[in-house]
Amino acid sequence: MEFMPAGEIIGDAHQVRTISVTQNSLLPDGEYSFVDMYCTDPECDCRKTMILVIHNGEPVSIINYGWESAKFYKNWMGGNKNNIPTTKMYGASIDITSPDLVSPDGMLALFNRLLNDIWIARFKQHYHEVKAAMSK
Ligand SMILES: [Zn+2]
Numbered sequence: 679m680e681f682m683p684a685g686e687i688i689g690d691a692h693q694v695r696t697i698s699v700t701q702n703s704l705l706p707d708g709e710y711s712f713v714d715m716y717c718t719d720p721e722c723d724c725r726k727t728m729i730l731v732i733h734n735g736e737p738v739s740i741i742n743y744g745w746e747s748a749k750f751y752k753n754w755m756g757g758n759k760n761n762i763p764t765t766k767m768y769g770a771s772i773d774i775t776s777p778d779l780v781s782p783d784g785m786l787a788l789f790n791r792l793l794n795d796i797w798i799a800r801f802k803q804h805y806h807e808v809k810a811a812m813s814k
Pocket residue numbers: 679717718719722723724725
């Protein structure tokens with residue numbers, strides 16, 4: 679499974695979410711940008727995003743987020759012919775490839791606090807747009 683930033687595939691339709699953090703006991707102050715990336719295999723129905731978090735121009739964390747139910751991923755893994763490692767796909771978790779230059783616990787807490795219906799809807803939309811663009 680290869681992941682690419684949505685912006686590189688769907689262009690201007692894509693917006694990166696950037697927020698400003700101050701007085702967080704676990705995370706350094708500053709701007710945090712969340713670059714959502716998607717699997718580029720049009721045949722793959724993984725329904726998740728990998729989010730690269732940039733702080734002061736530097737990648738500091740990678741978050742996995744799957745918006746479907748735990749049951750969906752369990753079934754999907756069962757029919758998974760590519761032997762993708764069965765890491766936790768449901769909900770949010772820090773990816774094993776994350777550079778962890780900021781506190782993983784702090785980053786996960788921030789992400790979960792920011793997560794809302796609007797952002798989730800945007801992930802789903804970008805996912806479908808990326809898959810549609812890749813299957814052309
Ligand atoms: Zn996939």
